[in-house]
Amino acid sequence: MAGLNVSIAFVFLVVGVCQVLRRISKWLLSPGAYGCLARELAGSLQLCMSCLELRMLVDIGPWGGGFGLDVVLTLLFLLFVVHGVSFDGASANPTVSLQEFLLHESDLAGTAAKLLAQGAGTGLGWALTRLYWSWELTHFHLIQNLIASECSSSIHTSLHHAAFVEGTCSFFFHLVLCKLQQSPLMYRVPVLAATVTFLTYTAGPFTGAFFNPALATASTFHCSGSSFWDYVQVYWLGPLAGMLAALLLYQGNIPRLFQKNLLYSQKSKYRIPKAKAAAQVDGDKPCRKKKEEKSNSEPRA
Structure with a gap:
């Protein structure tokens, strides 16, 4: 178990160093530069290094360390809880940044800066690991x-099935993310961590269950067994399609592309219950009757 303890210590060291980077950059940079660049860079660096170490345990641990999948899944859940608490609002996921852009929560320049920072963070994380x-x-x-x-490639099924698996994982992840967007951190973080753990357990044997284009690029694009275009279809286009489907199902439209709601009818935000509306109509009848009697009793010229 000594090797496992070293890996856990490494992950906590990475989290601590990235937390220091976040604090220093937040103090030195403007809020815009921190939110679009430094925060995403630190989050992507932390996510990439910790996930690569955990992936190494998944590949070698069962036969090299004697521990099973339950240990790795527990570590994965705890890891994403730590990420959710320490990320300070960063997504470290290109599809989440694109979702924010489509929801008018980020402009084009800010989204491009986030994508660049995420790519740089995962690339640096891969080199340091x-x-x-x-x-x-x-x-x-x-x-x-x-x-x-x-x-070797993490794609252990047919290409179309692998793209479907990554897209489905992204769909459920983004659907839960949209649902919990306004929830308190103490509820949102463990639910998202449990969602990631479940999706990894379910889809991991087929594609590795990345549903994060930047993380997948750093983890598996350099491995043999699949072409670059195969990786693009599975780990870029699959998660992007899943995000769009989740956004369309949750919102009924994609605000950046079109305003009309395609799935749900527009209803009034303020609805009056039928019983209350009937009571209001019945209550208005005596007033109307009095007004009519008063108008009839007035002498005519």
């Missing part, structure tokens, strides 16, 4: 270095 693995602090890292040059 590979450097950390090269130190071979545990037998896990020794094995990882031996098999790193021969890594």
Whole structure:
């Protein structure tokens, strides 16, 4: 279990360093630059390094460390709880940033800056994690270095099925995210962490269950077994289609593209119950009757 403890310590070290980066950049930069660049860079760096380490445990742990999938899923749940608390509003996910753009919550320049920061953060996270693995602090890292040059694709099913799996994971993730958007942090974070854990457990054997284009690019695009276009279809277009479907189902439209609601009829925001409306009509009858009697009793010229 020594190797597992080292990996857990590494994850907490990464979270601590990224938290320091967030505090320093928040103090030095303007709110706009912090929100679009520094916060997303730190969040993507933290997510990439911790998920790569956890992925290494998934691949090697069952036969190299003697622990099962239950340990990894528990770590994954706790990891995303920590991410949700420490991210300070960052998404570290390109499809979430695009969703904010489609909902008019972010402009084009801000969205482009977020996407660039997410790409830079995951790229830097991949390089730093590979450097950390090269130190071979545990037998896990020794094995990882031996098999790193021969890594295989995470797509273990047909191409269309893999794209469908990633799209479905993205669909449910974004649907839950939309539903909990205004919920308190203490409810939103564990529910999202449980959703990610469940989707990973269900779809992991087929595609690795990334449903995050930036994370998938850093984790598996360099592996052999699938072409670049195959990876694009599964890990970019699949999650994007899932996000659009979830947004359309939840909103009834995509505000940035068209205003008309395609799925739900527009109803009045303020509705009067039928019983109350009937009572108001009955209550108005005596007043109307008095007015009519008064008008009839007035002498005519």
